[in-house]
Amino acid sequence: xxxxxxxxxxxxxxxxxxxxxxxxxxxxxxxxxxxxxxxxxxxxxxxxxxxxxxxxxxxxxxxxxxxxxxxxxxxxxxxxxxxxxxxxxxxxxxxxxxxxxxxxxxxxxxxxxxxxxxxxxxxxxxxxxxxxxxxxxxxxxxxxxxxxxxxxxxxxxxxxxxxxxxxxxxxxxxxxxxxxxxxxxxxxxxxxxxxxxxxxxxxxxxxxxxxxxxxxxxxxxxxxxxxxxxxxxxxxxxxxxxxxxxxxxxxxxxxxxxxxxxxxxxxxxxxxxxxxxxxxxxxxxxxxxxxxxxxxxxxxxxxxxxxxxxxxxxxxxxxxxxxxxxxxxxxxxxxxxxxxxxxxxxxxxxxxxxxxxxxxxxxxxxxxxxxxxxxxxxxxxxxxx
Amino acid sequence: xxxxxxxxxxxxxxxxxxxxxxxxxxxxxxxxxxxxxxxxxxxxxxxxxxxxxxxxxxxxxxxxxxxxxxxxxxxxxxxxxxxxxxxxxxxxxxxxxxxxxxxxxxxxxxxxxxxxxxxxxxxxxxxxxxxxxxxxxxxxxxxxxxxxxxxxxxxxxxxxxxxxxxxxxxxxxxxxxxxxxxxxxxxxxxxxxxxxxxxxxxxxxxxxxxxxxxxxxxxxxxxxxxxxxxxxxxxxxxxxxxxxxx
Numbered sequence: 333x334x335x336x337x338x339x340x341x342x343x344x345x346x347x348x349x350x351x352x353x354x355x356x357x358x359x360x361x362x363x364x365x366x367x368x369x370x371x372x373x374x375x376x377x378x379x380x381x382x383x384x385x386x387x388x389x390x391x392x393x394x395x396x397x398x399x400x401x402x403x404x405x406x407x408x409x410x411x412x413x414x415x416x417x418x419x420x421x422x423x424x425x426x427x428x429x430x431x432x433x434x435x436x437x438x439x440x441x442x443x444x445x446x447x448x449x450x451x452x453x454x455x456x457x458x459x460x461x462x463x464x465x466x467x468x469x470x471x472x473x474x475x476x477x478x479x480x481x482x483x484x485x486x487x488x489x490x491x492x493x494x495x496x497x498x499x500x501x502x503x504x505x506x507x508x509x510x511x512x513x514x515x516x517x518x519x520x521x522x523x524x525x526x527x528x529x530x531x532x533x534x535x536x537x538x539x540x541x542x543x544x545x546x547x548x549x550x551x552x553x554x555x556x557x558x559x560x561x562x563x564x565x566x567x568x569x570x571x572x573x574x575x576x577x578x579x580x581x582x583x584x585x586x587x588x589x590x591x592x593x594x595x596x597x598x599x600x601x602x603x604x605x606x607x608x609x610x611x612x613x614x615x616x617x618x619x620x621x622x623x624x625x626x627x628x629x630x631x632x633x634x635x636x637x638x639x640x641x642x643x644x645x646x647x648x649x650x651x652x653x654x655x656x657x658x659x660x661x662x663x664x665x666x667x668x669x670x671x672x673x674x675x676x677x678x679x680x681x682x683x684x685x686x687x688x689x690x691x692x693x694x695x696x697x698x699x700x701x702x703x704x705x706x707x708x709x710x711x712x713x714x715x716x717x
Numbered sequence: 718x719x720x721x722x723x724x725x726x727x728x729x730x731x732x733x734x735x736x737x738x739x740x741x742x743x744x745x746x747x748x749x750x751x752x753x754x755x756x757x758x759x760x761x762x763x764x765x766x767x768x769x770x771x772x773x774x775x776x777x778x779x780x781x782x783x784x785x786x787x788x789x790x791x792x793x794x795x796x797x798x799x800x801x802x803x804x805x806x807x808x809x810x811x812x813x814x815x816x817x818x819x820x821x822x823x824x825x826x827x828x829x830x831x832x833x834x835x836x837x838x839x840x841x842x843x844x845x846x847x848x849x850x851x852x853x854x855x856x857x858x859x860x861x862x863x864x865x866x867x868x869x870x871x872x873x874x875x876x877x878x879x880x881x882x883x884x885x886x887x888x889x890x891x892x893x894x895x896x897x898x899x900x901x902x903x904x905x906x907x908x909x910x911x912x913x914x915x916x917x918x919x920x921x922x923x924x925x926x927x928x929x930x931x932x933x934x935x936x937x938x939x940x941x942x943x944x945x946x947x948x949x950x951x952x953x954x955x956x957x958x959x960x961x962x963x
Contacts, residue, residue: 333829335829336815336817336818336826339818339822340817341815341818342817343816398925446824528806623813624815624817626816627813627814628815628826629798629805629808629831630801630807630813631802631826631830631874631875632798632799632800632801632802632803632805632826632827632830632831632878633798633802633830634795634798634799635794635795635798636795637830658771689895710774711769711774711775714809714813
């Protein structure tokens with residue numbers, strides 16, 4: 333009896349449209365949350381990939397975490413200790429470096445990274461910190477003591493007075509010294525985004541820390557040596573904390589867990605809202621059409637037919653809502669950037685999954701109204717016509 | 718003659734606020750194929766209750782109803798729905814057309830329920846709408862039709878699956894005299910030309926005068942029966958029935 337369901341939807345166009353829109357909005361919320369989480373997961377994966385085969389060493393204050401606060405501005409390791417660590421056998425020297433990290437502006441909120449920071453690194457070892465981050469303009473290596481590589485956030489920060497981001501070839505001033513921008517990074521997570529990467533010696537002179545660094549990044553020549561290098565660092569200097577990719581991932585996962593839980597909860601609420609929306613509309617529809625259902629039963633429609641008619645109507649409303657959500661989402665994505673996940677990725681994967689979810693939501697929401705419909709006694713319905 | 722519907726000591730007792738109300742009390746009747754039987758009686762006489770029992774929409778408290786050879790007490794809900802679909806046609810006082818479907822759609826829906834193929838349905842819809850004189854109004858929604866036209870669509874719908882028995886509950890109750898007469902002529906024609914069996918309940922003796930046989934129901938009991946044998950004299954019918962009751 334699909335034709336009756338379609339007729340009923342068409343005859344009550346305004347209500348049907350509002351219901352479809354309600355479902356579409358719920359799907360939008362679901363898509364937005366899913367996209368944000370996908371984006372966060374992608375960032376996380378990128379960061380974890382960059383950490384593969386590396387050991388991160390710094391001194392941790394009691395209220396700090398190696399993961400959340402790497403590199404930590406309060407960490408200090410003597411230069412000779414850093415040199416000792418960099419000389420551990422099995423280290424890939426080209427991808428290892430001591431770094432000096434100094435915030436250049438106040439964070440916008442407690443716990444947040446500063447909008448810009450200086451990152452001193454040994455020349456030729458830039459990839460130790462950049463990992464797989466792409467350079468969108470210029471070079472990924474420093475070309476002298478007064479050259480810098482900027483993250484997008486730092487470029488925007490230093491260009492805030494002129495109204496446009498600083499570009500390669502332009503100069504910036506840090507603590508009164510002029511630096512030439514030789515490279516510009518792609519959009520990146522927090523610390524990298526606000527980074528002003530410069531030579532370590534320059535940073536040590538500029539910030540008056542000639543014989544200390546903030547942290548040491550040790551890349552293993554062979555990935556199987558990571559655990560050995562980590563334990564060697566800990567045995568040589570028990571006052572330092574060393575972390576490998578697994579430790580970082582474990583910590584990051586723990587931090588993200590509550591965010592994922594929140595996203596799941598919002599998604600659950602979105603599904604529940606769509607469920608209730610469809611169910612309420614269908615219950616009202618059944619109450620309004622008691623007589624029509626009574627007529628159908630009187631002329632020979634079985635309970636199964638009546639059940640299917642209501643279920644298919646709810647299903648159609650849900651599926652149309654989900655289908656409408658796709659183009660709506662694509663439209664929203666034109667104006668709003670959510671994370672780094674592409675619209676196409678969302679449309680092709682999430683949308684199909686969510687449409688499937690909408691089918692089950694619609695069917696689930698139809699159960700009570702359909703059950704109420706099959707309970708309609710034709711005699712009762714027609715008697716009070 | 719083949720008996721299409723019969724009852725054997727049928728009772729219908731309702732419980733209302735703890736009080737038993739005997740709407741139908743021990744009715745025995747038999748209707749032959751091609752007959753048009755009118756059940757007349759005042760309001761509250763049990764006409765509609767009896768019609769609902771004959772239409773497999775209600776179960777008797779006692780006794781048995783047989784339709785086209787089926788004892789209704791032996792049928793479950795699904796089988797009774799199937800019986801209503803294939804063997805019975807209903808015409809209601811307030812037409813009860815589905816408002817979202819056109820005249821053709823209302824006739825078509827009964828055949829869809831019965832699983833009739835598209836081609837056969839289309840031909841049958843056209844045939845029935847022509848039979849009731851509405852072939853030019855096939856695509857009109859019920860709200861675009863007059864009362865008489867709606868009742869004709871209801872009759873066409875009732876006939877869609879070629880039922881053994883057509884049940885009409887006050888079919889002219891919501892129509893003016895002239896329109897009502899047109900509908901009754903149509904019903905009479907179905908019996909005369911197509912051999913359709915019809916049971917009609919009414920409180921209108923003028924409507925009853927179109928029947929082959931008139932049963933007078935009062936207080937749930939058949940008080941009298943008159944065979945009209947083609948005559949159409951309302952006053953004569955009335956006087957015979959009153960005499961039978963007395």
